Amino acid sequence: MSANERAVGEGVWTDRILGLVAWLVGFIYFFPILWLIINSTKDEVTANATPTLDYSPSLDRYREVTETSVGLLGAGEAFTNSAITSVVSTLIVLLLAIPAAYALAIYPVKKWRDALFFFISTKFLPLVASILPLWILARQFDLLNTRLVLIILYTAMNLPLAVWMLRSFFQEVPRELVEAAEIDGTSLIGVLRSVVIPIAAPGIAATGLLCLIFAWNEYFFAVQLNAADAQTVPIWVTTNISTRGNFIAKLSAASVLASIPVVIAGWVAQKRMIRGLAMGAIK
Amino acid sequence: MSETDLAAPAAAANDGALPSHATPWRRRLPLLPALIFTILLTQVPFVMSIYYSLTNWKVVPPTPREFIGFDNYVELTSSSPFLDAAWVSVKMTVLSVFFSVILGTLIAILLDRKFFGQGIVRTLIITPFLLMPVVAGLIWKNQMFHGLFGVVNWLLDWVGIDSVEFVSKHPLASIVTVLVWQWTPFMMLIMLAGLQSQPSDVLEAARVDGTTSFGIFRQLTLPHLRRYIELATLLGTIYLIQVFDQIFVMTGGGPGSTNLPFFVYRRSIGGGWQFGLASAYSIVVVIATLLVANFALRVLSNLLEDDV
Numbered sequence: 001m002s003a004n005e006r007a008v009g010e011g012v013w014t015d016r017i018l019g020l021v022a023w024l025v026g027f028i029y030f031f032p033i034l035w036l037i038i039n040s041t042k043d044e045v046t047a048n049a050t051p052t053l054d055y056s057p058s059l060d061r062y063r064e065v066t067e068t069s070v071g072l073l074g075a076g077e078a079f080t081n082s083a084i085t086s087v088v089s090t091l092i093v094l095l096l097a098i099p100a101a102y103a104l105a106i107y108p109v110k111k112w113r114d115a116l117f118f119f120i121s122t123k124f125l126p127l128v129a130s131i132l133p134l135w136i137l138a139r140q141f142d143l144l145n146t147r148l149v150l151i152i153l154y155t156a157m158n159l160p161l162a163v164w165m166l167r168s169f170f171q172e173v174p175r176e177l178v179e180a181a182e183i184d185g186t187s188l189i190g191v192l193r194s195v196v197i198p199i200a201a202p203g204i205a206a207t208g209l210l211c212l213i214f215a216w217n218e219y220f221f222a223v224q225l226n227a228a229d230a231q232t233v234p235i236w237v238t239t240n241i242s243t244r245g246n247f248i249a250k251l252s253a254a255s256v257l258a259s260i261p262v263v264i265a266g267w268v269a270q271k272r273m274i275r276g277l278a279m280g281a282i283k
Numbered sequence: 284m285s286e287t288d289l290a291a292p293a294a295a296a297n298d299g300a301l302p303s304h305a306t307p308w309r310r311r312l313p314l315l316p317a318l319i320f321t322i323l324l325t326q327v328p329f330v331m332s333i334y335y336s337l338t339n340w341k342v343v344p345p346t347p348r349e350f351i352g353f354d355n356y357v358e359l360t361s362s363s364p365f366l367d368a369a370w371v372s373v374k375m376t377v378l379s380v381f382f383s384v385i386l387g388t389l390i391a392i393l394l395d396r397k398f399f400g401q402g403i404v405r406t407l408i409i410t411p412f413l414l415m416p417v418v419a420g421l422i423w424k425n426q427m428f429h430g431l432f433g434v435v436n437w438l439l440d441w442v443g444i445d446s447v448e449f450v451s452k453h454p455l456a457s458i459v460t461v462l463v464w465q466w467t468p469f470m471m472l473i474m475l476a477g478l479q480s481q482p483s484d485v486l487e488a489a490r491v492d493g494t495t496s497f498g499i500f501r502q503l504t505l506p507h508l509r510r511y512i513e514l515a516t517l518l519g520t521i522y523l524i525q526v527f528d529q530i531f532v533m534t535g536g537g538p539g540s541t542n543l544p545f546f547v548y549r550r551s552i553g554g555g556w557q558f559g560l561a562s563a564y565s566i567v568v569v570i571a572t573l574l575v576a577n578f579a580l581r582v583l584s585n586l587l588e589d590d591v
Contacts, residue, residue, distance in 0.1 A: 019398030025390055026404035029464070032422050033410055035434060039426060051437045096320055099313030107310045115314060117580060122325040123521050124576035128544040129565035132335070132551045132558060133328035156324035159317060188313060217415040219528045224552060234417045238532065241421075248425050248432070255418040266413035267406055275476055 040252035047249035061253035065240060075257070078236035085147050085232060086215035089154035093162045093211050094204065096155070099188070101166035102196055106178055116167070119160040127157075131224055138225055145229035153221050158211040165210070165276035169203025170196060206272035213262045233258045329569065335562035342556035355563035365564060368546035369571070374455060375526065375542050379462035380519040384512060386463065387470025392500075394471070395478040405475075412468040416528035423461045424450050424533045450533055454540035461529050466522075470515045477511030478504070517579045524572060543568045 039047045041057035066075040104116055134153065135144075143149040173196050181191045197204065219234040226232070240254045241247055266273075336355055340348040359365050394405055411419065427435050428449035436446035450457045481504065489499050527544050534540040536549060545553075547568060551561035 015396070015398065018393060018396065022390075022393045022398060022404050023400065025393065026407040029468070030407040030410060031434075032427055032464070033414070035426055036418075036422050048432055050432065051434050096317040100317035103310055103313040115318065118318070119321060121573075121576055121580060122321055124524075124572050124579075125325055125329065125569060127525055128527065128547045128551075129332060129569045130325065130328035131548065132561060132565070133331035135552055136331070137328070152324070156321065159321055163317060213413060217417075219415065219417045219531070223531075234415050234528075237415065237417055237421070251421060251425065255415075255421065259414055259418055262415075263410060263413045266409065270406070270409055270472065273472070 036252050036255055039249055040256050042249050044246040044249045047252070048246040061249045062257065065250050065254045065257070073231050073236050073239050075236060075254075078231055078233045081147055081230050082216055082233040085150040085154060085230075086212050088147075089151045089158065089215050090208050090211045092151070092155045093158045094208055097159055097162035097166050097207075098192060098197070098204070101163050101170050102192060104163065105167045105170035105173075106175070116163070119163050123160045127220060131221070134221075135225060143225075145226050147230045149225050150218075150222060150230070150232065153225075154211075154215040154218060157218070157221075158214055161214075162207050162211055165207045166200070166204065168276055169200045169207070172203075173199045202272055203276055206269045206276055209265045209269040210273050210276075213266055216262045332562045332565055332569075335558055336566050338559045340557075340559040340562075342558060348559075351559070355560050356567070358560065359563055359567065364541075365546065365567075368541050368543050371455065371540065372524065372542040372544075375459060375462070376520060376524045378459045379466060379523050379526075380516055382459070382463045383466035383470045383519060384515050386467045387472075387515065388474045388508070388512065390467065391471045391474035391478055395475060408471060409468040411465045414465065416465070416526075417532050419461055419465050420458075420529040420532040423457065423464075428457055451537070454534045454537055458526075458529055458533055458540055461533070462523060462526060466519055470519065473511055473515045473518070474508065477508050481507055513582050513585075517582060520575065520579055524575070543571075 035051075038053070040061055041059065042055055043058070043060070046052065046055045100119075138144050138149045143152075177195050177199075178191060181195050186194065217234065218232075222232045223235055223238075226235075237251070237254050237258050240251045337350055337352060338348045339346060339351045339354070390408060394401065394408075414422075425432075427433050430436060430446055430448040433446075433449075435449065440446055447453070485503060486499060489503060494502070525544055526542060527548070530536055530540055530542065530545050536545045541549070543564075547561055547565045549555055550557055550564060555561060
């Protein structure tokens with residue numbers, strides 16, 4: 001509507017130039033990643049030299065980084081550990097956050113805002129302030145170097161964000177439907193299963209994907225608590241840094257492999273993720 | 284079925300009278316598991332830290348844990364490395380939040396118009412946010428900022444400027460660059476949500492009235508975006524105040540780039556093993572963060588004002 005209006009006259013050129021500027025900005029933001037991909041197809045000698053595009057690309061580095069060498073963390077092992085810790089923690093997050101967000105969205109009693117605030121405020125506690133007690137507790141319970149310790153911590157890490165986002169999606173569920181189901185005597189789980197979850201499914205999926213991304217990318221807890229075993233993908237990426245010899249091409253290949261799952265997840269969920277984040281505060 | 288239909292109005296009437304009785308549990312129960320889990324995992328470690336901070340516990344050299352009151356706190360007030368780290372934290376957080384919000388807003392305005400390949404450009408721009416912080420830090424350190432093989436230095440060379448060892452010469456600026464690169468997309472998406480929620484009839488009316496594009500932006504769009512800018516600042520601060528990974532892989536906390544989280548890490552399980560003293564540091568960090576958070580949450584409270 002407005003595009004037509006402005007298309008008459010000087011508008012066309014402004015639009016074209018601004019479109020070009022947008023493409024340029026997109027290129028600049030994506031360039032480091034593009035360069036990472038280019039370097040991952042070079043050999044070490046070409047990658048560790050003045051930037052050039054004059055080379056013959058190969059996928060050999062990908063083969064090298066995925067081959068297990070004795071004593072080092074294998075790619076398969078790291079990806080398995082990461083997949084299990086991030087998927088299981090995300091499922092637990094949803095299991096805990098869905099009922100909580102439901103309570104906060106459907107019965108918005110004034111003082112319940114305090115509960116919401118409590119969840120958000122825990123995100124302000126610096127991780128490092130708790131890493132020492134957590135490390136001591138984990139050692140006490142024999143949880144160091146296990147997947148379980150990461151699952152527990154990633155659940156705690158993502159829970160506030162999930163409650164926050166899900167609450168906003170649940171607020172869009174028509175109250176009449178929930179009330180009708182409750183009057184019919186449907187149990188809490190029944191209401192969630194038959195009314196809330198089907199309607200808010202896209203929002204739940206987006207929330208889950210965001211939790212998955214944060215858990216997959218997490219490095220600090222992983223490297224501090226699981227320095228010896230049950231190591232995850234971010235740690236595997238850094239094991240490709242070597243103090244002897246060149247490593248940039250191999251490191252690039254490992255970085256690309258490590259990023260693919262979450263980048264695709266993020267591309268798929270981009271619109272909904274942010275709607276959830278933004279609507280959580282602004283209705 | 285018809286029975287329930289008949290009973291419905293009665294039940295509805297009851298509902299209004301009952302909330303003090305049957306419903307409260309139905310209301311509270313769903314919240315409890317998440318609440319208890321969060322309390323256990325965030326408050327228990329905090330209380331443990333408070334206790335440790337009052338002891339002289341050291342692992343290296345092994346020292347018996349003794350209660351020493353507030354000695355650790357007295358010691359840290361005179362610690363200049365601690366104050367340096369606090370200052371680095373402030374600079375790092377403020378600069379990266381500021382630049383990513385400004386750039387994110389500008390890019391959102393640029394993308395909030397129809398042009399060829401809009402979706403592709405948005406997808407390209409959000410990708411840095413999805414990368415592992417470790418990967419992002421390493422790309423910039425080894426491939427963009429590298430003194431010999433970095434693309435940035437290659438460009439500088441091309442325009443005739445001598446290459447710079449960015450990461451070692453300007454550690455803070457290098458890390459802030461990576462943070463801004465990763466967080467601009469996040470801010471941009473929030474601002475896009477804001478721009479797209481503008482009531483189109485109001486904009487149309489202003490246009491019919493002959494208001495210029497700039498006038499519309501200043502008088503309608505900007506006030507509307509204010510809450511979204513606040514939200515973006517709040518969420519950005521929550522995450523950026525805790526930055527660790529990028530520092531860890533880029534400078535390893537060298538001079539000028541040790542923020543508070545990294546500082547506390549160094550004093551405790553990152554090699555210092557002075558658990559008592561490190562706990563005191565972390566308690567101070569928490570208190571300082573809560574002061575910032577309190578301010579931020581007040582902003583958030585305003586956002587939620589007409590929500591309930």
